[in-house]
Amino acid sequence: MEIIYHQDRDSKTVLEMFSDSDKIRRNFIDPIAESLYEDIRRSSSLITAPFTINKKFGQLTHDEQKVWYEYTAGIPVKLKSLNLCIRPFDDFCRTCIITDEEIEKLAAIDQGQFFPESAETGSGLLNQNETRRKIDPKQVTLKDMPIAGKWYFRELNYLIPPQFKKIGFEIIRHEEVSATTPVVIRKLARAIHSRYLHEIRKNNPAGENEQDLPESIYPGDEGNQYLTDFENLPDDIKTSNKDNAYHIPTKLLSIGYRIRHVQTGFKALTLRLSADEIETMARVEHLRWSWDKRLNGWIYGNIKDNGRKIHPGLIPYDELSESEKEKDRELVSLIPALLQDIEFEAYPVNPEQIRNLSYSIKPHSTIHKLLNETRKLNNEIREMASTVPSIDEKIKIINKKIEETISEVQGSYNYAHHIQKTFLPDDLFVRECFPDSFVLFKPKDIVGGDFYFFSQKGNQIVFAAADCTGHGIPGALLSTIGYGITDQAVNELNITNPPEILQHLYSRVHRFLRWDEEETGLSDDMDIVLCNFDLRTNILAYSSVRIPFYHVRDGKVLEYYPKNYSTNSVENGDFQFLSEKIQLKRGDNIYLCSDGYTDQFGGLSHKKYLRSRFKSFILSIQEFSMPEQNDRLYQEIEQWRENNDEDQTDDILVIGIRV
Numbered sequence: 001m002e003i004i005y006h007q008d009r010d011s012k013t014v015l016e017m018f019s020d021s022d023k024i025r026r027n028f029i030d031p032i033a034e035s036l037y038e039d040i041r042r043s044s045s046l047i048t049a050p051f052t053i054n055k056k057f058g059q060l061t062h063d064e065q066k067v068w069y070e071y072t073a074g075i076p077v078k079l080k081s082l083n084l085c086i087r088p089f090d091d092f093c094r095t096c097i098i099t100d101e102e103i104e105k106l107a108a109i110d111q112g113q114f115f116p117e118s119a120e121t122g123s124g125l126l127n128q129n130e131t132r133r134k135i136d137p138k139q140v141t142l143k144d145m146p147i148a149g150k151w152y153f154r155e156l157n158y159l160i161p162p163q164f165k166k167i168g169f170e171i172i173r174h175e176e177v178s179a180t181t182p183v184v185i186r187k188l189a190r191a192i193h194s195r196y197l198h199e200i201r202k203n204n205p206a207g208e209n210e211q212d213l214p215e216s217i218y219p220g221d222e223g224n225q226y227l228t229d230f231e232n233l234p235d236d237i238k239t240s241n242k243d244n245a246y247h248i249p250t251k252l253l254s255i256g257y258r259i260r261h262v263q264t265g266f267k268a269l270t271l272r273l274s275a276d277e278i279e280t281m282a283r284v285e286h287l288r289w290s291w292d293k294r295l296n297g298w299i300y301g302n303i304k305d306n307g308r309k310i311h312p313g314l315i316p317y318d319e320l321s322e323s324e325k326e327k328d329r330e331l332v333s334l335i336p337a338l339l340q341d342i343e344f345e346a347y348p349v350n351p352e353q354i355r356n357l358s359y360s361i362k363p364h365s366t367i368h369k370l371l372n373e374t375r376k377l378n379n380e381i382r383e384m385a386s387t388v389p390s391i392d393e394k395i396k397i398i399n400k401k402i403e404e405t406i407s408e409v410q411g412s413y414n415y416a417h418h419i420q421k422t423f424l425p426d427d428l429f430v431r432e433c434f435p436d437s438f439v440l441f442k443p444k445d446i447v448g449g450d451f452y453f454f455s456q457k458g459n460q461i462v463f464a465a466a467d468c469t470g471h472g473i474p475g476a477l478l479s480t481i482g483y484g485i486t487d488q489a490v491n492e493l494n495i496t497n498p499p500e501i502l503q504h505l506y507s508r509v510h511r512f513l514r515w516d517e518e519e520t521g522l523s524d525d526m527d528i529v530l531c532n533f534d535l536r537t538n539i540l541a542y543s544s545v546r547i548p549f550y551h552v553r554d555g556k557v558l559e560y561y562p563k564n565y566s567t568n569s570v571e572n573g574d575f576q577f578l579s580e581k582i583q584l585k586r587g588d589n590i591y592l593c594s595d596g597y598t599d600q601f602g603g604l605s606h607k608k609y610l611r612s613r614f615k616s617f618i619l620s621i622q623e624f625s626m627p628e629q630n631d632r633l634y635q636e637i638e639q640w641r642e643n644n645d646e647d648q649t650d651d652i653l654v655i656g657i658r659v
Contacts, residue, residue, distance in 0.1 A: 029069055031166065032167065033068040033071070034068075035163050035166055038057055039162070041053040078109055083173055086164055089169065093165045094170050095247065095288050097247070097291065099287060103154055107153035161291065162295050162297065176247075187429075189242045190241075190428065192241050192334075240292055244285075244289075244331075248335055248338065252335065257346040260344065261344055268339070268344065270628050271335075271346045273336065278333055282328035282332050285331055299311075337626075341428045381395060417446045417447050420479070424452065429454060433454050437626050438630035440655075442651070442653075449472075450465070450466065450652070450653040451653075452464065452466070453487070455490045462532050464529065464531065465529055465592035466479070466483075466486075466529075466594075467595060469525055485505050485512075498577070501543075502528070502545065506545075509525070528547060529542060529543075538583065538584045542560070543579050546562060547562065550592075550593075552622060553587075556619075586659055589659070594652070595650065597652050601641070603644060617636055621633075626658050
C-alpha cells in the first residue's frame, strides 16, 4: 500500500482490491504473471532468446509458474526503488516515462535476483542450457551477460507497464501529476493533431492527392486514414494525442519547469526554449511515444508489421535517424505557444531561477484603475476622519455603499468579459487553423468593441479582424452582434466568399440597428478585414472596409488597403464589395489589426504610434516565432504608452499568421 498512489475517490476501491493476500493474488499477481509470460513468449520469436518458451502458461508446471508469481509479486518494490508508483485510472491510462537507463537498472535487479536461482535449480527465468555453462552466478552482472540475456531482462521490464494497464493501473511519478483538466487536454490534443495535418501539407507543397502520400508521423497509417479532423480519428489515435497533451507538464519538468494557471489580470509571456532544452524534451517525447506504443501492444522488431504490432522505432532516442528526431523537436517546440493559448505559464522548479525569467505583464484597464483609485481615496478619507467619531461612522456607511457599487460594477464587467471570451474563438482553435500564429487582444475597458473570427470549412479558413464603434460595454454589444452575424453567414449559411460574407454582415447589422429609420436608428458601424485562405493553394482572398492588412515577404512590408468599395458605399447602403486575391508563399507573414495599436498615444512627445512605426517594428521582429512576436508587440506598445504615463486609447487587436 505504500507503493500505491491513490486519490480519495480511488481509496475505497484500492483498499478493497488489496485487503488480504487472496485478493492480492487474484487481482494483481495471477493476471499479471500469466499476461507477462504470454507477452514475453510472443516477443521471444523476434530476437534469439537465451531459452525456449514454447508452452502456454497453463501448461507450465507448478514450480515453473511459481517463478513468475514470485517475480510479479516483487515488481512494486522494484518500481519504488526508482521513485515510481502505481494508481488506478478511469477511462484513460497515461504512459509512464521510464528511461532506457532506468530499464537497465530494473533489468540488473532482475538479473541479480533470478540468475543465481536459475543456476542452482534450473527452474528460474533462464533455461537449463544457459545454466550448464557453469558460470559462478555471483560473478555475472548484466553488463557481462550475452546480448540475448540482456535483451531478455530488458524486454521483461518493458512489458511491465502494459500488464498494469490491463488490470486498470498506471505507473507514474508523484511529480508528474498535474492539475490539467480533461477539457484542456482535449483542446490541446486537437491542436496537436492539427499540427500533424499542417506538417503533411507543408511537405506536400504541390497539392498532391493526400491519399498518395507516403506513411507519415503516425505508425500504421499506411492509407493515410489519419488525414482527417480530430473528431473522425480512430479512438487509439485520439488517445495518443490526449496522452501527448497530458505529458506536456512532464516534458517541461525535464528541463526544470512546472506549469500553473496564470493569475487573473495577468498575461503570460511565451517561454523561450534553448536548443539544449528542446533536445531534452524531444528525448522525453520519444520516450512517451515509445511507451504509448508499448501500452497499446506494440513491441520492437527490425521490420514493421502493423498486424502483429511490431515497430522498429521502439529504440533509444540516440539511435533514431535525424529526420525522426526533428519530428520530436518540432512537436515540443510548439509547447510554449500551447501553454499561452490555455492561459498557463511555466515557472522554474528552483525558486532562485525565478528572477531569470519574466513570467507575466499586468495589463492596464481604465476601469480597473478607476476602481483601485476610488478604493485608495476612500481609505485616505477614513484615516482623516477617524479622529471624529460621528464623521467616521458616516464615512463607514458611505464607504460600504461605495464598495457595494464598486463590486457590482466590477462583477458586471468581469461577467461581460467572460461572455465575450466565451464566444470569441478559442486560442487553441486558432492554432488548429494556423499553428504558427497569435492573437493579441487587449480591450481598453475589460471588454471591447474589437472582435476576431476564425472558422475552418474543409480546406478553407475564413478569418477576420473587426473594429466596432466605441469600446467598453457599448462596443462589446456591437461586437457581439457583428460576431454572431458573421458566424451565421459562415457556419450556418456556408458562405465562404469574403464579399458575400460582408454583404450579409452589413445588411443584417444595419437592419438590426435600424439604420434607415430617422431619429430611432443608430448610425454606429464597424470596420473589418475578412479573409479566406485556401490551405491547398496558399491563395488568400480578402475584402475590407476601412482596415488594411500587412504582408511581409523577403524583408519587405506590403500594405494592402481596402480598394474595392467607394467611400460612401457602406454609409448609403449601396454595398458593393469585391475580393482581391494574393498568392502567398511558405514563410510569408500576414498581420491584421484594428487601429487601436497604431492610434495609441505615448512616447515622450504624446504622439500616436502610427502605421509607419508599426510596419517598421513588425519588420524588426521577423526572426522570432509568432508567439514571441506577440510578446514583443505587447511589450512595445506598453512601453510606448508608459513613457508618458498614458491611458490606453482604444481597444487593441493584432493578428499574426505565418504561412
